[in-house]
Amino acid sequence: MSSLSKPSRRNFMKLAATASGGLFLGFSWTSSVASALEVVSDTAIAAGEIEFNSFLALSPDGIVTIFSPNPELGQNIKTSFPMIVAEELDADWTKVKVVQAPLDTNKFERQVTGGSGAVPHSWDRLRTAGATARHMLMEAAAKRWKVSASTLTTDNGMVVHQATGRKLSYGDLATEASKVPVPKDVKLKDPKNFKLIGTAVRNVDNHEMITGKPLYGMDVYKEGMLFAMIQRPKAFGMKLKSVDAAAAKAMPGIVDVVTFKSNVAVVGKSTWQVNKARKALKLEYEEDAPLESSTDHDRIFKELLDSPDATVHRKDGDVAAAFQKAAKVIKSEYQCPFLPHSPMEPMNFFAHVRLDGVELAGPTQTPERARSEVAKLLNIAPEKVTVELTRLGGGFGRRLSADYVVEAAELSSIIKAPVKVIWTREDDMTGGTYRPAVRYRFEAALDAKGNMIGYKLRGVGMSSGNPTREDNFPSGSVDNLLIDSVEHKSPITTGPWRAPITNFLAFAEQSFLDEVAQAAGKDPVQFRLELLAKAKKAPVGEIKYDIDRMKGVIDLAVEKSGWGRKKGVAQGFSVYFSHRSYVAQVGEVAVKNNVPVVTKVYAACDCGMVVNLSGAYQQVKGGIVDGLGHAMYSNLTFKNGAPDQKNFNNYRLIRLKEVPEVDVYFVNNGINPTGLGEPALPPTGGAVANAIYKATGKRLRNQPFIEQAELKTV
Structure with missing residues (x-):
């Protein structure tokens, strides 16, 4: 038996219906038009004969069930998705159930958690699904009562005929509603009539998480499953030379020791046994690429800032002329280190490679990528690979990669058995993929009146492509602007880390703008507002940000924080x-006590309509704590290709006593939801660094702040 059972069609249909029939409403995530499915007998349901895409189901007992197709890693979409459906359906929220969908690209679209795009992508589709079901229920009631559907309303899982006071529950109408033709177009609610959206709703998995029910990849257990841990090269740039596994193979519970690529996998009957045996391996490695140290990166980055071979990403006006005629030039450099993702649940995945197909199960942000890379590895059709999604115990971009899924599948194909590969914390922290280190050089040209007439940004990235965001503010507000980059190739594996690129770039940009504002003799907020006003009146090139929305959050933050009017604190x-x-x-x-302490952070957010107020608050607060903690304390350094920090004993994360008070405010502008999982993190480092400068007179240009001499000597 599996302790985390696969959500099969049989199980789902049993959950969603009873023998007395019910309404099964399928809807395509690629279309906003829903389609009704034929009501079948209980026998047919049990046999799994009904075909469906992602769908809403309504059973005669009034239970509304929806498949949630996207991976849930804490961003709350597993609660927000059904809230959107339930709002348009006018459902009784206490009767809504949610089931995690497996990977199925024929029935779902964008089964990805990343880029803060889940709710924006599915907003209209989910609303239409709920509204379509509501329409069909009203039509069924109208037919039974022999009245016009236009005389009916709905409320909390009931259809109401106001003229006579008659009411029917959705469960009472489910079977009849299933026979109503599906409308091609349905009217959606006016947002001013929302009852559920915008309120605080508890996470649908709260009870299971608190009581320790199996939800996560670590909970997966399949009959006959073996456990494995893999020893990877201890340094980036090294490869395996020789293996002596005799001692490990002789230890209790060990089934096999397998070498593939430069990995050595110890396979056995328990994690304890394989972890102990792995330590008995005698391995030799040899150099395969340069073994880089953090001191090398410092030197390389500084050299590349002067490289003549930069890639230009945006150029407006005559930058050279602007700097030549400037009354004042400000120049600063900012640098950040590598960071591991450090999810509380280390990497793990189950794989069973059989002759007839491959079964995968575990935590991934990109299940389709996992499937396609496994199919490519094994040279089979993707359709032969199934992926069961579990809840993720954190991801932050690390689980966008599929390396840990592929190695589980490769190992299973070699040992011809089902296996779950588990990484330890040390494996997780030393095995990549990291937030890339980067260095930026900023230059600004001011005229005699303190107006910014020129702006230059060069980024030196690390095997990560373009480390800049050339179209973000202040682009469009400066007549003469140049943004370019130089890339350093490294054997150290890097990839997206929460709010990719902007997680550090925002700190650097916003800190530098404060430097420029000071040189211009202007208040930092007013300086930014003047730039936005110029972009509004006389935009330079294409502007890809909304000036009014940015100004809106500035105004709200200034109001709520009492900007410039407080005593006893630096802002x-x-x-x-x-x-x-x-x-x-x-x-x-x-x-x-002569030490600067972060006491409070105010955040003003414009993410469009907020679906779940509780989840939204936690996303913003979590992003701020994440951004503050990593800016202040976290650092991953290298010596000869190997990470110096291997666990939380010497890798510093923020501690509970260091978390400041956080006040969160949302702009209610009525537009459709935009992203929220990442946007609160990027501004935090800049707000805190600029406050520390105000308090101490010391400008922080590198992260982590705590390691800078300027902060230690305050």
Whole structure:
């Protein structure tokens, strides 16, 4: 038996219906038009004969069930998705159930968690699904009562005929409603009539999480499953030379020791046994690429900032002329280190490679990528690979990659058995993929009146492509602007880390704008507002951010924080646009015992309509704590290709006592939802660094802040 059972059609249909019939409403995630499915007998349901896409189901007992296709890693879509459906359906929220869907690209679209795009992508589709079911229920009631459907309303899972006071529950009407023709177009609610959307709703998995029910990849257990841990090269740039596994193979519970590529997998009957045996391996490695250290990166980055071979991403006006005639030039460099993702649940995945297909199960942000890469590895059709999704115990971009899925599948294909590969915390922290280190050089040209007439940004990235965001503010507000980059190829594997690129770039940009504002003799907020006003009146080139939305969060943050009017604390400001949303923050710092302490952060957010107020607050607060903690404390350094920090004993994360008070405010502008999982993180570092400067007179240009001499000597 499996402790985390696969959500089969049989199980889902049993959950969604009873023997007395019910309404099964299928809807395509690629279309906003729903389609009704034929009501079948209980026998047919049990036999799994009904075909469906992603769908809404209504059973005669009034239970509304929906498949949630996207992976859930804490961003709350597993609660928000059904809230959207239930709102348009006018359902009784206490009777809504949610089932995690497996990977099925024929029935679902964009089964991805990343880029803060789940709710924006599915908003209209989910609303239409709920509204379509509501229409069919009203038509069924109208037919039974022999009245016009236009005389009916719905409320909390009931169809109501106001003229006579008659009511029928959705469950009573489910079977009849299934026979109503599906409308091609349905009217959606006016948002001003929303009852559920915009309220605070508890996470649908709360009870299971609190009581320890199996939800996560670590909970997966399949009959006959073996366990494995893999020893990977201990340094980036090394490959395996020789293996002596005799001692490991002789240990209790060990089934096999397998070498593939430069990996050595120990396979056995329990994680304890395989972890102990792995330590008995005698392995030799040899150099395969340069073994880089952090001191090498510092030197390389500084050299590349002067490289003549930069890639230009945006150029407006005559930059050279602007700097030549400038009354004042400001120039600064900012650098950040590598960071591991550090999800609380380390990497793990189950794989069973059989002759007739491959079964995969575990936590992934990109199940389709996992399937396609496994299919490519094994040279089989993707249709022969199934992926069961579990809840993710954190991801932050690490589980966008499929390397840990592929190695589980490759190992299963070699040992001809089902296996679950588990990474330890040390494996997770030393095995990549990391937030890439980067260095930026900023230059600004001011005229005699303190107006910014020129702006230059060069980024040196690390095997990550373009480390800039050339179309973000202040682009479009400066007449003469140049943004370019140089890339350094490294054997150290890097990839997306929460709010990719902008997680550090926002800090650097917003800190530098404060430097420029000071040189111009202007208030930092007013300086930014003047730039936005110029972009509004006389835009330079294409502007890809919404000036009014950015100004809206600035105004709200200034109002709520009492910007510039408080005594006893130093305030720092930051505003950023990322993942379609806008967040302005004010950080407050007080000097206690000669040490600057972050006491409070105000956040003003414009993410469009908020679906779940509770989840939204937690996303913003979590992003701020994540951004603050990593800016202040976290650092992954390398020596000869190997990470110095291998576990939380010497890799510093923020501690509970260091978390400041956080106030969150949302702009209610009525537009459709935009991203929220990442946008609150990028502005935090800048708001805090600018506040520390106000409090101490020391400008922080590198992360982590805590390791800088300027902060230690305050």
